[in-house]
Amino acid sequence: MTLRDFVNKLLGRQPASATTARERLQLVLAHDRSDLNPELLEQMRREILEVVSRYVEIDLEEGDVSLETEDRVTALVANLPIKRARPVVKPDAAAAAEVAADEADEPVWTASQA
Amino acid sequence: MTTSGSRSILICSGKGGVGKTTLTANLGIALARQGMRTAVLDADFGLRNLDLLLGLENRIVYTAQEVLAESCRLDQALVKHKQEPNLALLPAGNPRMLEWLKPEDMERIVALLRESFDIVLIDCPAGIEDGFKNAAAAAEEAIVITTPEVSAVRDADRVIGLLNTRGIKPIQLVLNRVRPKMMANQEMLAVDDVTDILALPLLGLVLEDEQVIVSTNRGEPLTLNGSQSPAAQAYSNIARRICGEEVPLIDPAKVRRGLRAKLGQLMQTKIF
Numbered sequence: 001m002t003l004r005d006f007v008n009k010l011l012g013r014q015p016a017s018a019t020t021a022r023e024r025l026q027l028v029l030a031h032d033r034s035d036l037n038p039e040l041l042e043q044m045r046r047e048i049l050e051v052v053s054r055y056v057e058i059d060l061e062e063g064d065v066s067l068e069t070e071d072r073v074t075a076l077v078a079n080l081p082i083k084r085a086r087p088v089v090k091p092d093a094a095a096a097a098e099v100a101a102d103e104a105d106e107p108v109w110t111a112s113q114a
Numbered sequence: 115m116t117t118s119g120s121r122s123i124l125i126c127s128g129k130g131g132v133g134k135t136t137l138t139a140n141l142g143i144a145l146a147r148q149g150m151r152t153a154v155l156d157a158d159f160g161l162r163n164l165d166l167l168l169g170l171e172n173r174i175v176y177t178a179q180e181v182l183a184e185s186c187r188l189d190q191a192l193v194k195h196k197q198e199p200n201l202a203l204l205p206a207g208n209p210r211m212l213e214w215l216k217p218e219d220m221e222r223i224v225a226l227l228r229e230s231f232d233i234v235l236i237d238c239p240a241g242i243e244d245g246f247k248n249a250a251a252a253a254e255e256a257i258v259i260t261t262p263e264v265s266a267v268r269d270a271d272r273v274i275g276l277l278n279t280r281g282i283k284p285i286q287l288v289l290n291r292v293r294p295k296m297m298a299n300q301e302m303l304a305v306d307d308v309t310d311i312l313a314l315p316l317l318g319l320v321l322e323d324e325q326v327i328v329s330t331n332r333g334e335p336l337t338l339n340g341s342q343s344p345a346a347q348a349y350s351n352i353a354r355r356i357c358g359e360e361v362p363l364i365d366p367a368k369v370r371r372g373l374r375a376k377l378g379q380l381m382q383t384k385i386f
């Protein structure tokens with residue numbers, strides 16, 4: 001945040017338009033670069049949450065799956081706070097969730113794509 | 115496809131009207147003035163304009179089309195600039211060329227040009243379709259030009275992605291139509307915003323400059339007559355950097371003086 005944005009905020013004004021432009025661009029480019037439209041991303045988010053919640057109880061309110069981009073590298077970032085581990089894993093779910101199992105006790109993971 | 119030391123540079127943007135042709139014309143002249151044997155190739159076959167900006171529109175006899183059809187030699191189609199004989203234009207052919215032109219055709223043309231020129235600048239059409247792909251096929255390096263506006267930056271990003279997958283490098287950035295006052299008031303994307311987002315090294319900054327329009331009216335690029343206008347200096351500096359010289363970039367904040375400018379600078383301080 002720049003000093004101007006801060007002053008604007010104090011005065012209840014909109015942020016400078018350049019700040020808005022930068023934020024909008026970063027978001028739209030993250031999607032452009034990954035070729036994922038918001039609909040697909042939402043579907044993926046739901047499926048990820050579904051798989052993860054077979055293993056651990058997660059806070060669905062706090063959970064967040066989003067695309068972030070820095071230096072032309074877009075990353076899928078999932079931040080899923082865990083409430084507690086589930087005692088038993090349902091057998092039919094085990095195969096589908098092989099990848100997630102490795103990191104079941106790890107609340108954050110990242111999959112990068114150049 | 116290296117022809118001993120000769121370079122081929124694509125000038126592209128994605129979005130139309132951001133200043134590709136103006137940059138190509140001015141760099142062509144500036145590089146020629148530095149003693150480089152320079153060819154500019156108008157690869158915008160649909161909407162050709164490079165001839166007009168260079169003031170060469172009345173001297174075209176043959177075009178890239180006849181060269182490809184082998185109905186004339188390359189040197190017959192090249193239009194030499196009278197005041198700057200180190201510069202030659204290979205004009206775009208008829209827009210109907212787009213129906214049959216293939217990337218290999220462009221490769222052939224540029225390979226031919228590289229035999230007799232130190233540097234070949236390719237003025238790319240807007241868009242990311244066939245016209246772009248044809249033009250890009252023949253380039254080893256690229257200059258992406260954009261303006262500090264969301265749509266232009268987004269389109270530039272698409273183009274950079276395509277250039278990357280083609281292994282074209284280096285890819286360098288020119289930021290055009292910069293308005294220092296708007297930047298100071300944070301009503302225009304800052305230079306760092308654009309370079310960070312696109313993750314490209316900055317080759318040059320060109321200010322918004324009325325003289326650009328005056329010079330296109332006359333068909334005399336600003337770099338031709340030693341103009342001291344801001345855009346003229348920017349184009350010359352870019353040409354020098356292309357030749358490997360280290361020329362410091364201008365700081366848009368320093369272009370303005372006085373208390374308001376100082377205050378604007380202060381307000382841009384990143385606090386967190």
Ligand SMILES: Nc1ncnc2c1ncn2[C@@H]1O[C@H](COP(=O)(O)OP(=O)(O)O)[C@@H](O)[C@H]1O
Pocket residue numbers: 127129130131132133134135136137163240290291292320321322323324326327330345
């Ligand atoms: N730095 C500048 N200052 C003012 N006008 C500019 C500048 N650069 C380009 N222009 C104007 O913008 C318009 C588009 O430029 P042009 O080079 O034809 O773009 P492109 O080839 O990318 O379509 C022209 O009218 C040109 O005069």
Ligand SMILES: [Mg+2]
Pocket residue numbers: 134135136158163
């Ligand atoms: Mg053009």
